[in-house]
Amino acid sequence: MRPARRVKTLAEDAREGLIEPPRTLPPKYFYDARGSALFDRICDTEDYYPTRTEDALLARYAGEIMCKVQPRHILELGSGTSRKTRHLLSACEGQEGMIYWPFDVCREVLEETGEVLMTDYPWLEINPLLGDYSAGLDHLPCPDGGCLYVFLGGTLGNFEEREAITLLRELAVRMSPLDRLLLGVDRVKSVHVLHAAYDDGEGITAAFNRNVLHVLNRELRGDFQPDAFAHRAVYNEDAARIEMYLVADTQQQVHLDELDATLRFAAGETILTEISRKFTLESVTQLLARAGMAIEGHYAPENEYFSLLIAAPQRNVHVAVI
Numbered sequence: 001m002r003p004a005r006r007v008k009t010l011a012e013d014a015r016e017g018l019i020e021p022p023r024t025l026p027p028k029y030f031y032d033a034r035g036s037a038l039f040d041r042i043c044d045t046e047d048y049y050p051t052r053t054e055d056a057l058l059a060r061y062a063g064e065i066m067c068k069v070q071p072r073h074i075l076e077l078g079s080g081t082s083r084k085t086r087h088l089l090s091a092c093e094g095q096e097g098m099i100y101w102p103f104d105v106c107r108e109v110l111e112e113t114g115e116v117l118m119t120d121y122p123w124l125e126i127n128p129l130l131g132d133y134s135a136g137l138d139h140l141p142c143p144d145g146g147c148l149y150v151f152l153g154g155t156l157g158n159f160e161e162r163e164a165i166t167l168l169r170e171l172a173v174r175m176s177p178l179d180r181l182l183l184g185v186d187r188v189k190s191v192h193v194l195h196a197a198y199d200d201g202e203g204i205t206a207a208f209n210r211n212v213l214h215v216l217n218r219e220l221r222g223d224f225q226p227d228a229f230a231h232r233a234v235y236n237e238d239a240a241r242i243e244m245y246l247v248a249d250t251q252q253q254v255h256l257d258e259l260d261a262t263l264r265f266a267a268g269e270t271i272l273t274e275i276s277r278k279f280t281l282e283s284v285t286q287l288l289a290r291a292g293m294a295i296e297g298h299y300a301p302e303n304e305y306f307s308l309l310i311a312a313p314q315r316n317v318h319v320a321v322i
Contacts, residue, residue: 007135010219015259018271023263027158027274028132029212033108036080038208043083045204047196050154051084053306054184058087061299065148065310066091068297069180072145075101077133078155081113085150086120088182094123101141103129134163137170146178154186154306157241157277161287164277168291175313181293183309187300188278191235198233198242198276206231209244212273221257228252232270240283244274281307289314 008016010029017024031039043051066088076085079102092098100117104110110128117126127141149171156164171181199205209231213224229246236243248265255262279287285295288311297310 002131002139005136007132010215011258014216014220014256015261018256018263019259019261021269022272023270024272025212028105028134029215030208030273031080031106031109032211032215033106034214035208035211036106036109038204038211040081040083041204042200042208045200045202047193047200048205049193049197049305050186053301054152054154054308055084055087057299057301057306057308058084061308062087062091065182065297065299065308068310069148069182070146071148071178071180072097073099073101073143073147074150075103075129075140075143075147076150076152077103078151078153079104079113080106080109080153082117084152088148088150089117089121089124093121097125097145098123099125099127099143101127101129101143103131103133103140105130105132133167137167137174140174142174146176146180149175149179149181151181152184154184154276156183157186157279158275159277160275164287165291168288168293172292172313177313179313180296181309181311183284183288183311185279185284185307185309186276187304187306188240188280189303189305191237193305194235194242194278195233198244199231203231205233209246209273213246216256220259222254224254225252229271239275240278242274242276242278243272244276245270245272279307284309 013026042048074088082102089100102110107130110130114126114128159167210226210229213226213229216222217224228249230249232245232247234243248267248269251267253262253264288295292314293311294314295309296312299308
């Protein structure tokens with residue numbers, strides 16, 4: 001899909017975020033084909049509750065959600081392998097004219113997933129969209145009939161407040177009165193539960209985190225030694241978010257040929273690779289309101305670990321400028 005605005009390249013993000021401390025990279029670079037496969041494995045670990053909890057909510061309420069919204073289209077931001085979206089697709093089995101628009105940054109994942117879905121749902125029209133939703137949503141297709149926009153996995157939590165509001169606001173102004181957003185958000189909970197979820201005993205999350213170094217080596221001709229970096233996940237209570245870091249085990253230096261730059265790491269120095277914000281029902285309600293949306297439906301398990309929200313665009317509502 002054609003971007004609405006220019007997005008920084010990996011080389012630009014690396015030059016801006018890695019040359020000098022504090023070092024950071026956007027989490028979107030995790031998700032090449034290998035990273036997407038590793039994330040799917042994380043979702044199957046015992047302690048990673050978000051996917052399991054959201055999947056159970058979708059399995060239980062997909063029929064009710066589809067009946068309430070009655071869309072002709074499902075457009076999913078960051079669709080990945082569409083594993084949880086299958087509940088929504090199955091809930092509209094055989095519905096004539098149903099169209100699924102998976103939107104993702106990884107071509108390989110889109111192609112492989114599209115082939116599987118076409119086999120499993122032969123009645124469904126599938127129109128993949130390749131692109132980066134952080135580049136803006138101005139050129140999203142404008143489906144005729146109601147559209148259910150889907151943003152699952154707590155991915156909104158990977159955005160800082162301003163970035164999250166910008167993304168949601170861009171979506172809200174595109175939505176017709178018939179359209180709805182199905183949003184999955186992770187909730188504030190026990191620090192012990194959060195730490196276990198982001199540092200599994202099998203080391204899959206650590207491999208996923210280190211995968212960004214493989215991406216840098218391949219794309220920027222670097223010589224990172226991924227095993228020389230430890231995975232660390234900490235909960236920042238003041239910001240209500242998990243922060244994932246790569247931590248240099250020893251003093252070392254790395255060269256990135258594409259940048260003609262040498263990075264010098266002291267032992268213990270970190271790269272911030274991801275944030276994952278956690279919400280209360282009040283905080284996500286306020287965030288949506290600032291973006292011009294209001295909650296129409298809320299689904300959560302008894303332990304309130306996770307929320308599925310149906311949000312509608314609000315017309316003639318003052319949207320705060322930040």
